Amino acid sequence: MEEKDIVNTTAEELSSAKPDYEKEIASIIRSNASPAQIKDKLLDYHENDIAAALDSMSISERQRLYRLLNIDELSDIFEYVDEDNIPTYFKELDIKKKAAVVSEMDADKAVFVLQHLDKKTRDDLIELIGNDARRDIALISSFDDDQIGSKMTTNFVLIHSTLTIKQAMRELVNQAAENDNISTIYVEDENDVFCGAISLNELIIARADMPLSDLIVTSYPFVYAKEDIDDCIEWIKDYSEDSIPALDENNRLLGVITAQDIVKVVDDEMGEDYAMLAGLTSEEDLHEPLKQSIKKRLPWLIILLGLGLVVSSVVGMFETVVAQLTIVMCFQSLILDMAGNVGTQSLAVTIRVLMDEDLTARQKFGLVFKEGRVGLINGLILGILSLVCIGSYIHFFKGASILFSFSISLCIGAALMLAMLISSLVGTLIPMFFKKIHIDPAVASGPLITTVNDLVAVVTYYGLAWIFLIEIMHF
């Protein structure tokens, strides 16, 4: 790449100026170089890029690569293969190599790979996997998907608190061959109980005659492997650590949650929240089969249809109002949409706040009070806007009298303000209520809020129209 070419370039140009590693890797495999040369060149690339490049190779090219690399190198690459390709590539390895590759993987990655193979292959493989790997895989599989233990890796460095600095250093070098997560070294006492952590760079710069205990942060943060992810992920994030230890009930170290795991968990958790807000039962991706997409979306839609019928029958109670004064019907969608929008805003804010922090009763009250005020002020602003705009619109475009036009727009403005205030409160109180009774507020709140807000908006609007426009003004 020429220097001149990329000075003063835009972000997009920069991004496209980056080398296409996948292409390079594929062409290395296709080249006529000697196996040793090919292998040498391949190992200059990141495993993630090699894994991605497999997709653009033919079966025979991939098999050439499998033969060139040793088990260690292959298993590093297979840790990066995405779930859709796992079954295909694994089929191309013979059963012994499969078992060896899975045995070499980090246990959490191995669990992921096994989950994406068919039952028969999985059972065959587990038979052949080494004892250590099998134990680790069983450990991680023993946790539910929503327990933090299911996300941990057993790849960590653990030393005894009684070592000297020199011994600790030697132990680290020994364990570094097997474990990559070496930037934090965990310490256990003589009863195998977790008792703290040492940061690798402190160990590296320490004088050899210092006692090891000077380096140990004894009150290092930890989680229990059985804790719910929802309950501890925000807390884990705050420490900005390379890894956080996960303990069993007897305070023994089972595994660690690395920063990479945290990225994945945060991504998943927020993806779930996002999906829930959109009325999906869980996140979808591009490769999702049609049937599964339908299954993910249909449940909410059916519930929403049922709740929509409730709203419709309430609207039906105001049929006489509409029959006498059809013009009010035109603005029903406006009031309902606005109430819905405001409710969703409050819902989204409340769910994120409930997720992030443990609120005291006082803070909860403060949040409700604040959302109420936001709803009231926004409602006032929009109500006045509607009063002016809609009144003028009816007067000038529909040719109605000023009194009639502004009576109707006053009714719309007032209904809008009231509906927005109530929707804000409903959007805050409902998720709090679900949280209180231990139901995930992100799941349950959406449809209920839409329905309650629709009902509130309909009753407020048609109620006002009936009392003010028909009973008082006699239009």
Add this chain to the structure above:
Amino acid sequence: MEEKDIVNTTAEELSSAKPDYEKEIASIIRSNASPAQIKDKLLDYHENDIAAALDSMSISERQRLYRLLNIDELSDIFEYVDEDNIPTYFKELDIKKKAAVVSEMDADKAVFVLQHLDKKTRDDLIELIGNDARRDIALISSFDDDQIGSKMTTNFVLIHSTLTIKQAMRELVNQAAENDNISTIYVEDENDVFCGAISLNELIIARADMPLSDLIVTSYPFVYAKEDIDDCIEWIKDYSEDSIPALDENNRLLGVITAQDIVKVVDDEMGEDYAMLAGLTSEEDLHEPLKQSIKKRLPWLIILLGLGLVVSSVVGMFETVVAQLTIVMCFQSLILDMAGNVGTQSLAVTIRVLMDEDLTARQKFGLVFKEGRVGLINGLILGILSLVCIGSYIHFFKGASILFSFSISLCIGAALMLAMLISSLVGTLIPMFFKKIHIDPAVASGPLITTVNDLVAVVTYYGLAWIFLIEIMHF
């Protein structure tokens, strides 16, 4: 903690069984022990816990802590202080100590702290900050908030490619005193151009007589500091690395994006998406002042009000239909809500897919086709459900004839199906269109989709009602 107490406990009990570090820290500061003892005990805790404990201390207790600890220790703690408390705690330090603490921080943290101080303090501080720190702070501040360079840290280990393994090890030990991110060691060539990375554990276990070049992954992934976060974050995530280097236009290493930075960026990006979907201009938290909350929500609401008026005037065109057959009006909210729900589902799926992957034209077409089929099938199912349920409801509860009841419910079912199909397509095409013309689809799509779907639903429903019920059936 007794072992027996926590065997067979629930996740919640486990989580509450954890020690309350903040309380412990506060009581250490309040104790009558000698300063040396207090300091010794304090340093056993994680900086994040000490930072959190500051909140429960009085000013004089905090000042005691500031006196006890040295600049290095204080700056580590201040890196964890949350934004709301930064101004308060900084006011309690004298100006020299302030400058020293900020100089010692990672540059990205220092930038964050400076952003949360008032302008006067900030300007005073920048005068007093050491040259190295000032240069790093200026570098990071030079990037826009949406460029990846604004999230990088200048805390990394960089060595020359010409070193031997032994020299590299010595260089690492030297730099480890200043830099914590040592698990990946970056390598530059004789022209200071970035040329690869070495993983620390490979360096540790390497034989001293190996050439250093054997350890260097020369095609290590990197980003340009000027790239947009949106464009590269998904890509960075895939590598699951402890850190990814950020280069300038001349391929010199400027900083690194650590896994901790990635956690924050992913959290922020998804939080933004979530907020956008809910019609907020950006994420809000508990401590947001009222005025700001209103400002974040009002813009969308005003736009939505304007668009709602457009829908209302289209509904107005069907006033005669409603005047003749008021019962159809009852189900308007149902059709509009359902079309809106389906549109939001498609929108959410499309935005996540567009965010995660670079789609080929073929994949885009596939996505539209799939969303269309999902919409059609769900529409068919719900349409048939409505036909049966609503027809029976009108017949049995409203006492209308079977012909009349099921004509109306047929019209509703058909409109529902059509509206759901079209809404799915609209929900997929609109974000794609915005992406194409380089407007963030998450920002712009929501209100437009609501409006288009409302219009589609209104026209389909009342149009069908008019043609079928009034013109053909003559009800």
